[in-house]
Amino acid sequence: MNILLSHLVNRRRLAYLFLDKDNNLISSGGDLTYYGLGTLGTGESVEDRLAFVQDGMFRENETVFFEYVSLGDNLYANVLSSVTPNGICVILLDVTNQARRIQSMQQSGNELFLCREQLIETKKLLQQALLTIRDSKPDDKI
Amino acid sequence: MIKKKICMVGVFAVGKTSLVQRFVKSLFSDKYLTTVGVKIDKKSLRIGEEVVDLMLWDLQGEDEFQSLQVSYLRGSSGYFLVADGTREWTLDRAMTLQQKVQQTVGDLPFMLLINKADLSESWEIDEKRLSELVETGWSIMRTSARTGQGVEEAFNALAIKMLEAQK
Numbered sequence: 689m690n691i692l693l694s695h696l697v698n699r700r701r702l703a704y705l706f707l708d709k710d711n712n713l714i715s716s717g718g719d720l721t722y723y724g725l726g727t728l729g730t731g732e733s734v735e736d737r738l739a740f741v742q743d744g745m746f747r748e749n750e751t752v753f754f755e756y757v758s759l760g761d762n763l764y765a766n767v768l769s770s771v772t773p774n775g776i777c778v779i780l781l782d783v784t785n786q787a788r789r790i791q792s793m794q795q796s797g798n799e800l801f802l803c804r805e806q807l808i809e810t811k812k813l814l815q816q817a818l819l820t821i822r823d824s825k826p827d828d829k830i
Numbered sequence: 831m832i833k834k835k836i837c838m839v840g841v842f843a844v845g846k847t848s849l850v851q852r853f854v855k856s857l858f859s860d861k862y863l864t865t866v867g868v869k870i871d872k873k874s875l876r877i878g879e880e881v882v883d884l885m886l887w888d889l890q891g892e893d894e895f896q897s898l899q900v901s902y903l904r905g906s907s908g909y910f911l912v913a914d915g916t917r918e919w920t921l922d923r924a925m926t927l928q929q930k931v932q933q934t935v936g937d938l939p940f941m942l943l944i945n946k947a948d949l950s951e952s953w954e955i956d957e958k959r960l961s962e963l964v965e966t967g968w969s970i971m972r973t974s975a976r977t978g979q980g981v982e983e984a985f986n987a988l989a990i991k992m993l994e995a996q997k
């Protein structure tokens with residue numbers, strides 16, 4: 689277990705926080721500095737530091753999972769959370785590289801889609817223009 | 831201090847990110863940058879006597895790769911459905927998405943934004959369709975993230991609806 693944890697901390701920047709029911713920090717571990725949380729003190733509210741933490745977000749017997757949360761410039765994390773006997777446990781895992789790859793794939797795909805939409809639109813306009821020209825008498829001014 | 835979470839829901843490239851950026855930073859960019867997952871911004875609004883911190887969850891739009899991930903909706907107090915006025919089919923999809931959101935988070939205050947109002951020459955949305963929706967109780971606003979038209983008003987209006995719903 690310890691080997692797995694240290695692997696996750698070193699390679700995937702795992703960080704974890706335990707919060708009380710008011711979202712104040714009880715304890716924490718892992719690579720908090722990576723997420724800009726190195727200075728977070730015990731008892732401090734986490735809501736101001738992690739925007740997704742809010743009242744009513746975490747409920748007994750329900751696991752929260754957010755796949756890609758942007759946590760700053762070029763920083764994306766998996767967020768996993770559940771209520772444990774030791775408090776609300778929030779786990780962060782770095783997924784910046786995956787998010788970047790998905791972003792560029794999606795960007796191309798969506799741009800292509802928009803481009804196709806515009807082509808269809810242009811085709812419609814051309815067809816209308818063609819009809820207008822065909823139906824107009826030779827001496828009509830367009 | 832009151833905190834309210836708002837989600838931006840809609841098809842890709844309708845202007846969800848641009849509306850949030852306009853509202854929070856008074857900025858607009860023509861460059862299209864696809865959103866991955868969620869980006870959360872915050873802006874405080876004064877509504878009467880109260881100051882409300884709006885937490886704006888700018889969600890990845892529905893596209894060929896990804897449908898709406900409902901887990902992000904958790905804890906919302908309200909949401910914007912965004913459609914692109916120059917692409918009518920984005921309104922059809924916004925209506926389907928509304929059902930999906932309602933199934934997930936129940937009856938929450940929401941508003942339909944028909945964005946890109948500055949592009950009136952390529953407007954595709956049938957006004958009759960909108961008035962029919964208004965008759966069924968929907969709140970609809972035309973917005974432009976580019977010019978800022980209707981943007982402040984829309985966020986204000988939704989904030990008021992959310993505060994009223996909490997009473």
Ligand SMILES: Nc1nc2c(ncn2[C@@H]2O[C@H](COP(=O)(O)OP(=O)(O)O)[C@@H](O)[C@H]2O)c(=O)[nH]1
Pocket residue numbers: 840841842843844845846847848849859860861862863864865891945946947948949973974975976977
């Ligand atoms: N003309 C115009 N373009 C807009 C407006 N809002 C967004 N856009 C453009 O539409 C594209 C998609 O916007 P974006 O905010 O990324 O859409 P999202 O995928 O819904 O977040 C970008 O190129 C924006 O510049 C608007 O009100 N008017």
Ligand SMILES: [Mg+2]
Pocket residue numbers: 843846847848863864865888889890891
């Ligand atoms: Mg976006």
